[in-house]
Amino acid sequence: MESIEKCPCGSGQQYGMCCMSIITGEKKAETAEQLMRSRYSAYVKKEFEHVYNSYHPDTKKHFSVDAIKAQSDEINWIGLDVRDIERGLAEDEEGFVSFSAQYQMNGQSHYLNERSYFKKIDGQWFYVNGETKFTSTAVSQKIGRNEPCPCGSGKKYKKCCGAAK
Secondary structure, eight states, X not given: OGGGSBOTTSSSSBGGGTXXXXXXXXXXXXXXXXXXXXXXXXXXXXXXXXHHHTBOHHHHTTOOHHHHHHHXXXXXXXXXXXXXXXEOSTTOSEEEEEEEEEEEETTEEEEXXXXXXXXXXXXXXXXXXXXXXXXXXXXXXXXXXXXXXXXXXXXXXXXXXXXXX
């Protein structure tokens, strides 16, 4: 069952207890980090309505669900690593979340490194924009072959995402 598998966001929780309820709209993200993680999980699960709906109203006008889907068709998201959080807590009105997300496209591994800006409107968090850098390597420490895979699969890196290298 989908809701008991591990959440793609890397939290270690079950999907049904983590991002699924935010993606389906059953609950709101309490922090900027929760919204960022739910957006990542929505990309993995191809729940593009949530990605679109979680854009800030000023940002949303530049996107559509179809455009998000078309942009994502060839991407296979592999893992998420949250690097830093500045503000963005339940009591804050804005915040930043820095992360690195590994993905595969055209058979090659890449990383999306971003410092995302979030803003709260009427008690609901929205993604505004981000400073983005695409690389073929992560912008931080290297993952050892025998370390747990950052995608949350429970496998060693060399038997999971590292096997594609």
